[in-house]
Structure formats: structure tokens, C-alpha cells
Amino acid sequence: MDVVPNLDYICQLSQGDKSFIHEILQVIKKELPLEIWTYNLHLAEEDFVMAAEDVHKLKHKISILGMEKGYHLAVDHEENLIKGNVSLKLDFDEILELMLCFIEKT
């Protein structure tokens, strides 16, 4: 895992099956923007517990895209949100932006 998104895990998982790589990327392209949209909505509503749930789900995608540092930040952000603390929001937004750009280009 690393700071920037990559397909290492997905490629390992595929065992050379290109159709799987295509399939999983399509699913991420579909799910990721929706999950980010829901997360932002819950933040705007100051429903931090639900926002933490959203981060929990996004955390899985961060790990699938091989972002180790991003994953640890997401874990901390999720825990903070449960306590109503949004101090890591901007850092987390950067991770989300990186993922969206990466998925767009892939």
C-alpha cells in the first residue's frame, strides 16, 4: 500500500483475469461518487455518526486502491467523527479527490 492510488491489489486478485479488472473498476466508478456524495450530505447535516459509517465504507475502497496512509487516516477520521470531531476532514477530502481522479483516468 502507498500514498497514491494503484491497482496492485486488484491485479493480484484478478490472477490475470482482465475482465475482472474491468468489472471491479466499473463498480468502483459507480459506487465511489455516490458514497462520497452521501458522506458529504451527512457532514452537511452534522450527522457525524452516519458520516462515520460512510467513512467506514470508503475505507474499504481506499485499501482496495492500495493507499496505506490514506487508510490509517480514514480509521482515525472515522473514530473522530463518532465523537463529533471533524479535524481530519480536509486531509480526508484530499484522499477522496485523489481516488476520484485516479478512477476517472483508469
Place this chain on the structure above:
Amino acid sequence: MNCIIIDDEEMARTIVEQLARNNPDVDILGSFSNAIEAIKYLNENEVELIFLDIHMPTFTGFDLIKTLKNPPKIILTTSDRNFAIEAFEYECIVDYYVKPFMQERFDKGIQKALSFSKNKNVENAKATLNDVNVLYINIDRRLIKIDIPTIKIVEAKGDYILLKTDNRNYTVHSTLKKIEDKLPKDTFLKVHRSYVINTNKIIDIEDNSVLIEKDVIPVSRSNRPELMRRLNLL
């Protein structure tokens, strides 16, 4: 093994499907994004294993397990290690995958599920065997458990039978025919219209009687050939 996947995240379901495709022991019957749909399916179909996400909105994986009367084997899939202790409170949970997981970890869980099935089969077989070796008799509205090998003699006494075991005697409202049907044919034999005996308990035999401890039991002429046939005569 017939399996289903329950996870609200399509990406997670797609990954499990991919790992399952590479494992010949797994046959995915269906994928469900929520527990309610899955419960409907489980009520109508034979499923041996569920890959179950814990963290789902409104109805968690644990909520689902609690609703199932006779849950199949379950492998939990989660991004959170904190549920591990709670997970193993459920007998049906055979493994716990922390996302993201790879083929090797997936296959290990399947092996656990398969060996869990074999162990269960052995346990069930043992339980069945134990059931075969016991008999429950109704005395004063209580069901008393009798170990069949301890029964020495069953004697008909009008509307009752006297059941003599190694430990004590019981008088039960029943017929000799009824109890004879419940006893294993290889060790119990009707030697007289009023007696069924455990042939393993015979001490000695005379022309028309057998001795079981201190009891002399008559043997009718018609039953004698069968008794003799069962004995390991020198």
C-alpha cells in the same frame, strides 16, 4: 459448498465472487445487498455457507444471524477487527475475513468451513448412536432415561411391565410387545410369552430356563432354538 454473499457494497460482493470463482469447493448461488432479501432466499433454499458483512445499514450481520433459527455456516467479512470476540460467540461462525483479503486467506476459510462440516457430521453420528442406546420410560409423569445395555430382564405383569436393570427395577404401564420393538434385536430376545431378556446378561442355561444374576427365567420350547442359535457354543 453452496454459498451466498451478503454485503451492501457491490465492490465487496464482486471481490468475493472473483475469489470464489478460483476455488472449486465454492458454488455461489446468489449475492444480496441487504439482509432482508437474503432472509427470504434462505427460507426457500438450501445454503451451506454465507459470506456475511457485519457492517450494514439498519440490519447488521449479527442481527441477521439472530433471526435465523438454524443458521448455516458463516464467514464474516469486515473492515473492522473489533468484532472478532463477539463473532466467536456464535457457533455457526467458522471464520472472520478482514477486508481486504487475498485468495490464500479466502481458501483457508473455505477449508475451515469444510472441516467444520465433517466434524459436525461426526458429532451428529455420535449423537444418533447415543440416542439409539437409550430409552425413556414414563413413570409418574416423569421421563426417566434408561441406558439400554443396563437392562437385564423385561417381565410382563398384566397391564404393566417390570423392567430390571443393573441399578434398579422399574414398573411401567406398557406391554412387552411395545418395549420389545424398542430394544435392539441383536441383544434382546423374547424367551417366553412373559419375558424378554438381554442375552449378554445370561450366566447359565438349563433345558428350559436361563439364569440372569439371581433370576431364573423360563424359556418356552418354541423360543429355545433361537436362543441356542444366538449362543456362541463350543
